[in-house]
Amino acid sequence: xxxxxxxxxIDYVELGEPVSINIDNGIAAMALAQIAGAxxxxxxxxxxxxxxxxxxxxxxxxxxxxxxxxxxxRHPEExxxxxxxxxxxxxxxxxxxxxxPHLYTRTRDFYKEFAESLSLLDEENLTEIYQARVSRQLIxxxxxxxxxxxxxxxxxxxxxxxxxxxxVLIVLGAGDVVNxxxxxxxxxxxx
Numbered sequence: 001x002x003x004x005x006x007x008x009x010i011d012y013v014e015l016g017e018p019v020s021i022n023i024d025n026g027i028a029a030m031a032l033a034q035i036a037g038a039x040x041x042x043x044x045x046x047x048x049x050x051x052x053x054x055x056x057x058x059x060x061x062x063x064x065x066x067x068x069x070x071x072x073x074r075h076p077e078e079x080x081x082x083x084x085x086x087x088x089x090x091x092x093x094x095x096x097x098x099x100x101p102h103l104y105t106r107t108r109d110f111y112k113e114f115a116e117s118l119s120l121l122d123e124e125n126l127t128e129i130y131q132a133r134v135s136r137q138l139i140x141x142x143x144x145x146x147x148x149x150x151x152x153x154x155x156x157x158x159x160x161x162x163x164x165x166x167x168v169l170i171v172l173g174a175g176d177v178v179n180x181x182x183x184x185x186x187x188x189x190x191x
Contacts, residue, residue, distance in 0.1 A: 003030050003043070010040045016050045019085040021057045026050055057085055060181050066188045067168040070181050074102040074174035076113035083120040086170050093167035096123035098152075098160055100173030101139060102130045108138070115142030121170075123148040125160050130175025154180070161187035 001023070003010040015026050026047055033043050061068035067090065073079045079099070086095055099118055101107045107114070107129055118124050124143055126136050136151065143149045152160065154177065160169070161184040169184070171177055 001026075003027065005031060005034060007034045008040060010043055013044055013047050015047055019057060019089050021081050021085045022050065024081075025053050025056060055178065057082060061185045061188055063189075065167075066164070066191070068181070068185055068188055069168070069170040070178060071170060071172050072174050072178075073172045075106065076110045076117045079114060079172055080117035080120070082170060082172060083117060086168060087120065090168045094123070094165070095121045095168045095170065096125065096148075096160070096166035097121050098125045098127065098157060098169065098171045098173075098177065099139075100127040100130050100154065100175045100177035101136055102174040104129065107136070111138035112142050114139045115144075119144035119147060121147070123150070123166060125150045125152050125157075127152055127154045127157075127173075127177060130173065130177075158183055158187060160184070162191070164188065164191045 001013045001015065003013050010030070013030070015022055029050065030043050030047065033046065055070055055072040058070045059067070060070055069086065071082045073082045083097070097118060101114065118139070124147060126140055126149065129136055140149060140151060157180040169188070171181060171184070
């Protein structure tokens with residue numbers, strides 16, 4: 001990766017976790033580092049260890065058998081970008097998601113876009129909307145018809161971990177779904 005900017009071009013930048021979502025975040029981080037006065041060598045060294053932004057394509061578990069990711073994605077375009085990245089990295093593997101919609105109005109206004117973004121994967125486990133009064137059924141009904149799709153309560157997340165009918169599980173959303181990552185990790189490590 002070459003970083004081109006009006007301040008200075010930096011050749012041969014390597015990212016610690018080179019997926020699309022981290023490339024975008026890495027470009028922003030390099031630009032800010034340049035503005036703050038970091039040298040090209042300092043930026044190169046920092047980017048080599050750059051694993052991404054917390055809760056953005058964040059690996060909780062990465063073994064030959066199972067992968068567990070967490071992503072704060074709460075908007076359809078963020079969900080789409082995460083799902084494109086997971087497909088890029090784990091091409092050919094079965095990818096399942098748990099998605100917890102966030103906000104009544106966002107779900108109401110973008111349910112078709114959410115369904116389209118989530119339909120990029122093999123399986124969707126859709127929880128109730130975080131602290132909202134609209135039905136997740138809007139998204140569910142618009143998911144790709146041939147994909148495996150399941151309505152679950154947030155308390156059923158451990159069941160998703162135990163069934164393990166996937167290679168990669170990505171947990172998406174900005175609500176309390178993140179609180180289940182340690183438990184899912186433990187379950188997946190033991191299976």
